[in-house]
Amino acid sequence: MGSNGFGEYDHRIDYVFKVVLIGDSAVGKSQLLSRFSRNEFSMESKSTIGVEFQTRTVVVDRKTVKAQIWDTAGQERYRAITSAYYRGAVGALVVYDITQAQTFEHVPRWLEELKSHADNNIVIMLVGNKADLANLRDVSIEDAKEYAEKEGLFFIETSALESTNVESAFYTVLSEIYKIVSRKALLDNNSQGARSSSLQGGTQIMLSGNEDAVKVNKTTYCCSS
Numbered sequence: 001m002g003s004n005g006f007g008e009y010d011h012r013i014d015y016v017f018k019v020v021l022i023g024d025s026a027v028g029k030s031q032l033l034s035r036f037s038r039n040e041f042s043m044e045s046k047s048t049i050g051v052e053f054q055t056r057t058v059v060v061d062r063k064t065v066k067a068q069i070w071d072t073a074g075q076e077r078y079r080a081i082t083s084a085y086y087r088g089a090v091g092a093l094v095v096y097d098i099t100q101a102q103t104f105e106h107v108p109r110w111l112e113e114l115k116s117h118a119d120n121n122i123v124i125m126l127v128g129n130k131a132d133l134a135n136l137r138d139v140s141i142e143d144a145k146e147y148a149e150k151e152g153l154f155f156i157e158t159s160a161l162e163s164t165n166v167e168s169a170f171y172t173v174l175s176e177i178y179k180i181v182s183r184k185a186l187l188d189n190n191s192q193g194a195r196s197s198s199l200q201g202g203t204q205i206m207l208s209g210n211e212d213a214v215k216v217n218k219t220t221y222c223c224s225s
Contacts, residue, residue, distance in 0.1 A: 023095035028129040031160035086117035099136040125154040132159040
């Protein structure tokens with residue numbers, strides 16, 4: 001198996017998983033995507049207009065998975081446009097800015113929108129971004145962890161600038177999706193049903209470097225920078 005650059009592999013793709021990034025404008029969704037897909041960060045990032053997406057191919061449990069990650073605009077005027085893009089998503093990162101309490105207070109609204117448009121089995125990670133600005137923190141880890149646990153979400157704090165926990169955030173979501181797909185494949189092992197599952201319409205996976213994710217309960221992970 002040969003690699004052709006940053007996390008990309010040149011043999012056949014076993015799975016494609018669609019993951020969406022949602023949250024208020026300017027919380028760092030595009031920077032998280034850029035860091036994960038290309039290992040880049042731009043200090044001059046502009047607001048996303050409509051929807052953009054990047055891909056990254058990774059490996060999990062000897063399977064090659066292509067992650068198709070959609071970056072949705074956070075501005076109110078684009079929400080009607082982007083809602084259509086939730087269709088087919090099997091994973092979501094709901095992002096807020098740890099230095100702006102309002103962006104955390106809007107998380108329930110984003111979750112409601114996500115659950116209204118996405119599959120019931122979607123894997124959701126709550127992400128507190130800009131952990132490098134901890135001296136300006138406006139949302140405590142404890143509050144975010146408590147909320148994630150109550151809602152049955154995964155939780156992690158990241159810094160796209162410093163590349164802290166970015167890999168773990170995406171890998172945790174992707175590995176959970178893969179577990180769901182694998183369980184379904186076992187149930188459908190006498191048919192081709194698993195290959196047509198809606199969970200195979202989305203993103204890519206690779207299991208490694210998940211040591212930053214700490215299990216809180218049955219469905220919640222939490223970690224800080």
